[in-house]
Amino acid sequence: MAVQKKVLEQKTDKELEQYIKPETRYVPQATKFAFEILKTRGRVFSQEEIDSIHKLINKTEEKKIRPIHENHIKSSNFIFISIAMGLVNFVLALKYYPNQSIFSAVVAFIFVGILGYLIRQGRDLKILLLILFALGLLVSIPTLISDLTYFPLNGLLSLGQQILQLLAIIFLFMIPKKFESIKTDEFELWLSGKTNKPD
Numbered sequence: 001m002a003v004q005k006k007v008l009e010q011k012t013d014k015e016l017e018q019y020i021k022p023e024t025r026y027v028p029q030a031t032k033f034a035f036e037i038l039k040t041r042g043r044v045f046s047q048e049e050i051d052s053i054h055k056l057i058n059k060t061e062e063k064k065i066r067p068i069h070e071n072h073i074k075s076s077n078f079i080f081i082s083i084a085m086g087l088v089n090f091v092l093a094l095k096y097y098p099n100q101s102i103f104s105a106v107v108a109f110i111f112v113g114i115l116g117y118l119i120r121q122g123r124d125l126k127i128l129l130l131i132l133f134a135l136g137l138l139v140s141i142p143t144l145i146s147d148l149t150y151f152p153l154n155g156l157l158s159l160g161q162q163i164l165q166l167l168a169i170i171f172l173f174m175i176p177k178k179f180e181s182i183k184t185d186e187f188e189l190w191l192s193g194k195t196n197k198p199d
Helices: 005-009 013-017 028-040 047-058 070-096 102-120 126-150 152-173 184-191
Strands: none
Touching (some): 070 102
């Protein structure tokens, strides 16, 4: 949202001072306009104040770098392959179970896809995945046995999905605790090669 300089020009000097304080929460553009307006009104700034204001003006949103371990990538790959297998399995199963809800299947695929994406971004979702996997396994065992008996291809695809999801969880649990607890600034140092904290 663009800051209108004309709006700020209607404010009093005292109000504009709020825009240039070090603890200001206003966007850098607003700070810049307030600084320019106060200068045109004759406000004299010390060099220290000018430096502080310039820091505020040049401040950009710090992009937080989330530490991503190679196992996050591997785990998300397993999840994405699992989704692909699930799609194939679903299409094949429509022949045997024509009354299946397409909507609920699509929602499930999207949900699992979002989990895979979040894991790829370095999110710590291993406990959630473990709980969902355990619940899903309990519910799906009878269907899995039935499919392996009567519809072997579907059964093998379902079994493959379960194995891939289990591997995804195992790989997440293999991420060292040291790596998970690293702070953003330490990770940035590690990326630059100044420290070797993560394994």
